[in-house]
Amino acid sequence: MSMKRDERAFFDAVYTDSFPVLFKVVLRIAGDEDTAEEICHEAFIRFYKNSTRLPDADQARYWLLRVGKNLAFNYSKRQGRERTAYQRVWNEPERPQETADAAVLQDETTRLVQDAISRLPKTLRDVIVLKEYGDLSYGEIASTLGISVGNVKVRVHRARERLARELEEADVHFPE
Amino acid sequence: MSIFRNRSHTDLSALVDDELGPRSARDLRASLDAGHTPRDEYDRIRAVSQIVRVHRMDADVDAADRRVRARLERSLAGAWGAPRRLWWERTVSLPMPVVATAALVLLFFAVAVVDRFPGTRSAAAGVPQIAGNAETLNLQVNVNASQTEDLLRWLNDQNSLETVTIRLPDSAQFQLRGEPVIMRPGLPGEADATDEGDAEPVLTPLPIPTEEGVPE
Incomplete structure (x- = not known):
């Protein structure tokens, strides 16, 4: 016998359960809080429109993470294109001065790490973002992306190998 | 050997993430x-993470x-009470003049198509054409017993079929009475004695083919 679900209560439960991890993933991809809130809002509006198609809270959470992650990457890609165009016009590459202090170096490293992640192939980038930015387990990543746990394990490792190569080439200081 | 090596390397990330089972983790640490x-x-992978x-x-x-x-x-205020429908369940309201114009345009094209392809006017009109094109046309038609006579009459009216074979079921479920007779309308002027245009044509029996050949 199927009971009619209280959609309002379902929405609230999924929101409470999913918002923290969704916000963290989106924030770390998009890079600023206002944009992350905007994207989360958009993701939950889309969830409201599609919630009747999602059978349970787990599926809803994975769906939201997929949508939020994709919205954030699309935004990040647009921003990257705009930044590149701006730099080309003004010929002002974002490079720290030789006398830069630690904070600038820190910002530069953060940017290099984010750029290296955004250059990964989509299959590797998705798993590493959900792992390192969302702190999801391999099982949760597998459910979110619709792949096997074994596949997640292989992709996480390949993503880290690639990141290590790229960051080493960029002379990023690795913590001991 | 290389498979084992790759597997153990992949396990390094799983060890960093604490995703290996207790025994595998212990073995890899050893x-x-x-x-x-x-x-x-291992240190490199951990440092990247x-x-x-x-x-x-x-x-x-x-x-x-x-x-x-x-x-x-704020965005969803008032939205919860309203029933949500999927896109194919939504009704679309169109202004009447638009609907009327669209209907007229469709009608115009439908008439144009029918005029251009006369074969589309009726299925019955196409039967002689098909019969003329094909040397042998095998059709299986299931007809209610009470309408068999109507079908034969209609086939006769086409005046273009040479042979109609009726395959009866192997198990005889009916009885033949008398000699089978094929009815064909009489030739103009001799059969239609009433001379009324709309009257049913008079059916005259045709001779049955014998083993010696088709009789004249």
């Missing part, structure tokens, strides 16, 4: 300690939660 698996590789985590942005999630929740409340 392998690292014994130098069978390169420790520098750490650097990504160190340089990720953090913010006040609770404050963001409150702001987004309040914004959603």
Whole structure:
């Protein structure tokens, strides 16, 4: 016998359960809080429109993470294109001065790490973002992306190998 | 050997993430300690994970939660009571003049198509044409017993079929009475004695073919 679900209560439960991890993933991809809130809002509006198609809270959470992650990457890609165009016009590459202090170096490293992640192939980038930015387990990543746990394990490792190569080439200081 | 090596390397990330089972984790740690698996590789993988985590942005999630929740409340205010329908369940209202114009245009094209392809006028009109094109046309038609005579009459009216074969079921479920007779309308002027245009044509029996040949 199927009971009619209280959609309002379902929405609230999924929101409470999913918002923290969704916000963290989106924030770390998009890079600023206002944009992350905007994207989360958009993701939950889309969830409201599609919630009747999602059978349970787990599926809803994975769906939201997929949508939020994709919205954030699309935004990040647009921003990257705009930044590149701006730099080309003004010929002002974002490079720290030789006398830069630690904070600038820190910002530069953060940017290099984010750029290296955004250059990964989509299959590797998705798993590493959900792992390192969302702190999801391999099982949760597998459910979110619709792949096997074994596949997640292989992709996480390949993503880290690639990141290590790229960051080493960029002379990023690795913590001991 | 290389498969084992790749597997153990992949397990290094799983060990960093604490995603290996207890026994596998213990074995891999022992392998690292014994130098069978390169420790520098493990340290490198762990360092990458750490650097990504160190340089990720953090913010006040609770404050963001409150702001987004309040914004959603405003965006969805009044939306909860209204029934939600999927796109194919939604009704579309169109202005009457648009619908009338669209119907007229469709009608115009339909007439144009029918005029251009006379074969589309009726299925019955196409039967002689098909029969003329094909040397042998096999059709299986299921007809109610009470309408068999109507079908034969109609086939006769086409005046273009040479042979009609009726395959009866193997098990005889009916009785033949008398000689079979094929009825064909009489020739103009001799059969239609009443000379009324709309009257049914008079059917005259045709001679049955014998084993010696078709009789004249």
